[in-house]
Amino acid sequence: MKEQVEKLKQEIKAIYDVPELKNHQYVLHSILVHDGQAGSGHYYAYIYEWDSKIWRKYNDIHVTEVDAAEVMENSVGGMGQQSAYCLFYVDPNVIAKGNKLMRQYSMANETTDAYSDFIPEHLKDEVNKDNTKMMLEIVEYQISS
Numbered sequence: 001m002k003e004q005v006e007k008l009k010q011e012i013k014a015i016y017d018v019p020e021l022k023n024h025q026y027v028l029h030s031i032l033v034h035d036g037q038a039g040s041g042h043y044y045a046y047i048y049e050w051d052s053k054i055w056r057k058y059n060d061i062h063v064t065e066v067d068a069a070e071v072m073e074n075s076v077g078g079m080g081q082q083s084a085y086c087l088f089y090v091d092p093n094v095i096a097k098g099n100k101l102m103r104q105y106s107m108a109n110e111t112t113d114a115y116s117d118f119i120p121e122h123l124k125d126e127v128n129k130d131n132t133k134m135m136l137e138i139v140e141y142q143i144s145s
Contacts, residue, residue, distance in 0.1 A: 026089035031075045035082035046071045050095045 030047040044059040046066070057066045077083030119127075 029090040030088045031084045032086040034085045
């Protein structure tokens, strides 16, 4: 069985040991964590702030600064009932350009950013329809209250 495990490890290593998968580096940006058991629990997020080089924990209305050790301990699992269920990686070159690539939404519901060129027009139309509907709901709510 040890030989089979070693053979599988080598096969897995070979799958990822191709130049095409090493051309572009990504860095960890945020982690969504589930604290609880299957079927119940609580979700929160850790997000790394590149400008200030700190991790923050977003847990409902509480936002706190945390150290990287806590982030990793609570994300790996095995230290309680919490573990990461979704990790987000970003291109460090995008981060280096700063907020220029952040999405900006105008009242005209037009998305203007560096990524919008890659979104098919029919999806942009769907997003704009949803944004228009949401804006109308906000106005209706403001009028009624």
